[in-house]
Amino acid sequence: MRGLVVSAQWQPKEEYALTAEEEQSGRVKLANMVLRYPSLAVADRPDPVLSSEHDVLIRNMASGICGSDLYMVTSDDDGYMKLPAPFRVPVAIGHEYSGQVIEVGSAVTQVKPGDLVAVEAQVECGSCRACLRGLTAACEQLWDRGFTLDGGAATLSVAHERHCWPLTAVAERHGEHHAYDVGALIEPASVAYNGIVNRAGGFRPGDTVVVFGAGAIGLTAVGLASAMGAGRVLVVEPASSKRDLASTLGATETFDPTTGDVGDWFDSLGATGAIDMAIDATGAGSAVIPQIVPAIAAGGKIVSLGANMKPVEVDTIKLMFRAASVHFTLGHLGGGFPAVIAMHAAGQLDLTPMITSRFSLQDGVAAMDLAREGHHAKIIIHPHGIGHEGVIA
Ligand SMILES: [Zn+2]
Incomplete structure (x- = not known):
């Protein structure tokens, strides 16, 4: 698949002791202590595959650019990535996104092929103290699409069904294109x-x-x-x-x-x-x-x-x-997705005026350059074309 991909070199700072888990998984806890000379390009990434019977394969249709994405491609004076958060390279960015389900695992019941979905990017462990207290966005072992897993600024993605929230009611009220736009705004909301x-x-x-x-x-x-x-x-x-x-x-x-x-x-x-x-x-x-x-x-x-x-x-x-x-608070897990989708479906809320610019995936680097200027509320990358060419349903 194609994606807007951040790469960087592994050069841990002297004072930073890498853990065995970081070395084995490639996921560093603090990117700004390990990853140097970050770069951004539209590039190939391996096609995602269904790795569990609850996984869902998604054709990504709209992916918002966030301020944290800019930290991934900005360096400090020594060339280290500015992002003080977990990260893994190379990775397709994009943690605010929507798409269309194209394949589901054998046990999936929440969505079906053809459904439009907003995708939660955070992947909670479910068993740490934070998760067990219901504070999944503060999970102590968090993986995160667009940070440590390939995300929405790519042609495809895979997610567990519990992270896929149907936009069906939004599409029925406002049409499919609007539903994809709404879907890309559910994460920040x-x-x-x-x-x-x-x-x-x-x-x-x-x-x-x-x-x-x-x-x-x-x-x-x-x-x-x-x-x-x-x-x-x-x-x-x-x-x-x-x-x-x-x-x-x-x-x-x-x-x-x-x-x-x-x-x-x-x-x-x-x-x-x-x-x-x-x-x-x-x-x-x-x-x-x-x-x-x-x-x-x-x-x-x-x-x-x-x-x-x-x-x-x-x-x-x-x-x-x-x-x-x-x-x-930090992050989106914990019940916001269905609530914000329901408010849009009911016509009580419309956040789409926030979208001030759109880019195709092939122009993703230019989209990030524009985001860096800071004038735009929300820039959307459309991995399958600005006119949503290639919509299946
Ligand atoms: Zn957890």
Whole structure:
């Protein structure tokens, strides 16, 4: 099969002791400590095969580019991959994707050939402490399509049936092309769903929600908060095009933080002390969290979805007096996929305005170059052509 493939050289840093498991599996726990001189190309990968009776073979149709994909092809000053996460090379990237089932193992009952599906990329072990507590996205032995297994930016993929969620109801309501687009957005939306619902326990209908950062994760949070019945959805984002998208997805008010003080803006809206849920989707927590703390409502919740690479100082006494709480999450497993698909199928949510550019697989390197510029909310790679040529059903 063809794929958008990341390669790199194995050159473990002196201070990094490779484990036997890493050497045997080829999956390193910290790519930034082992993998050097990463490169990206459209290349051949072995055809995936059904390795268990519960496996499903998928013709990949739409695959989103994520910020973490850029970390895989960006080097530090010494040439090491910047991604501080598990990785294995070579690998076809893409962990936000949809496709069509073309073959199923003998025991598969959840999907059948011809079904359109959104595919969960994370593969949980099912037996570690995190998995046994239901926190599968935090699995301690996680494999991950697009990181340590070939992913969605390739012509084919294989996944266990439990990771394949039918888009049938979305296709019946909106058509097949729209269903593939929705399918590629379910993963980032499920990351936000995990934080808002599964970790933080949601908010009450009519509550005030603020979202900092209208990148892909922030935009899905805006759409979800609106569809879930927030009274106000406030959005803080410097890029005007992303503020516009946030408004399309349900933001009631937006603010450019380069033009003034966020606290003053909250004051002007009567929102100071009345923010029931604050979602940080920026990765700039040291700037954002101090803006949230003075504005949080009694019992308010902070949901941290951005990856803060630097420590964040928090004035906890203020959160204590407000009986506030802070919630963290990473990844999409845990129930978000069927819920977000159902919201689309019911017409309560449409995240597809987030898609701002499309590329064929053969132009995948150009797609990543465009993503690096940072202006686009979501770029989609279509492994079988932008017009979805080759759809079976
Ligand atoms: Zn596990």
